[in-house]
């Protein structure tokens with residue numbers, strides 16, 4: 230475990246060493262090598278035997294391209310499942326059969342402006358293995374130091390650098406500080422950047438299952454009255470269930486013994502996959518939405534959940550985080566190659582304009598989807614089912630939606646186009 234307190238001057242300091250922070254360090258190191266001195270700070274010391282993690286992420290094709298360009302994808306690919314088809318249903322919890330309202334091929338087609346065909350628009354990737362692969366990609370890289378366990382107490386722009394004080398009183402300096410500590414980012418708070426957002430009064434329940442029948446790469450989203458219930462396929466006859474309930478119902482379900490919990494799972498899966506068994510621990514997360522009012526300050530930038538936390542309904546949180554990583558690393562690398570200051574507000578302002586609007590639109594869209602589908606009113610259901618049926622009959626629109634979910638629309642950063650920095 231690299232852990233050094235000896236180098237006190239860095240080019241870039243990253244607070245938070247998980248998906249966003251590790252990927253950002255990897256991107257910078259891949260482009261500029263060990264001449265660039267990077268420090269990663271995390272409050273958690275990485276354990277040799279980490280607690281089991283049930284989450285699996287739906288990773289977009291754009292994010293996969295970035296990981297491939299950074300040399301991380303090969304390690305994750307064997308553990309990941311390409312999603313080739315998506316089915317959407319909308320029914321009451323008690324319905325014995327869940328009729329499919331919308332079904333689409335989840336592969337990219339040339340008519341939606343993609344140069345390749347047959348590339349899956351998304352992959353299901355176990356979260357723990359993805360994080361481990363990112364960690365391994367930087368753990369022993371010369372030029373990258375880990376300062377763990379540690380937290381930032383405060384920081385200040387001195388004009389030529391950012392002076393960072395850690396909670397243990399030690400001080401470090403850098404040209405740029407990047408906040409990647411997730412939803413409760415301490416560096417964001419220290420910068421005085423406020424957030425807007427709200428709690429959903431919903432809980433996400435996640436569990437791994439093993440099932441009898443093959444999933445054939447099909448992801449299923451059952452829209453149930455309390456919220457979406459996603460069946461995310463994994464290699465072999467396994468799947469990750471990511472499931473939204475209102476807080477009170479979630480508490481009841483999570484308190485059940487294994488047999489009771491499995492019965493709740495079976496009611497929702499509704500026989501689609503044959504016999505089902507629990508294959509991992511159940512976990513839960515309270516759901517909330519937040520957006521930082523600013524993404525940058527002098528010598529400071531936010532990436533990932535520190536900048537935006539979205540509802541997992543569309544499985545886009547880490548995809549947005551990786552898009553931040555791709556955009557900010559591109560700007561920082563270009564700035565450094567020109568011999569300019571990576572902490573200057575000019576480049577950081579460009580990053581904010583590039584990413585903040587896009588993330589706000591995504592957060593609003595996922596928020597709207599959640600409100601529309603976590604609702605059992607008869608008229609609302611009739612209207613949304615009509616809408617889903619309509620989309621089902623419009624192949625061009627379906628291709629467009631697949632491209633959107635693939636993260637391949639808008640102003641793409643180079644890493645999302647498989648281009649090196």
Ligand SMILES: Cc1cc2nc3c(=O)[nH]c(=O)nc-3n(C[C@H](O)[C@H](O)[C@H](O)COP(=O)(O)OP(=O)(O)OC[C@H]3O[C@@H](n4cnc5c(N)ncnc54)[C@H](O)[C@@H]3O)c2cc1C
Pocket residue numbers: 244245246247248249250270271272273284285286287288379380381409410411412413414415416433434435471514532533534535541543544545546547548549550
């Ligand atoms: C149930 C659920 C399902 C999801 N499914 C998907 C999905 O299918 N697809 C998808 O794209 N996204 C999904 N997400 C979202 C995804 O988990 C997040 O977007 C992602 O974890 C953000 O990564 P991050 O690195 O920004 O932050 P985090 O993963 O929160 O990591 C933050 C890091 O900072 C460290 N840290 C925290 N505070 C401090 C501090 N004060 N000082 C130092 N270090 C600190 C932590 O130890 C951690 O290492 C899901 C989320 C949930 C809850």
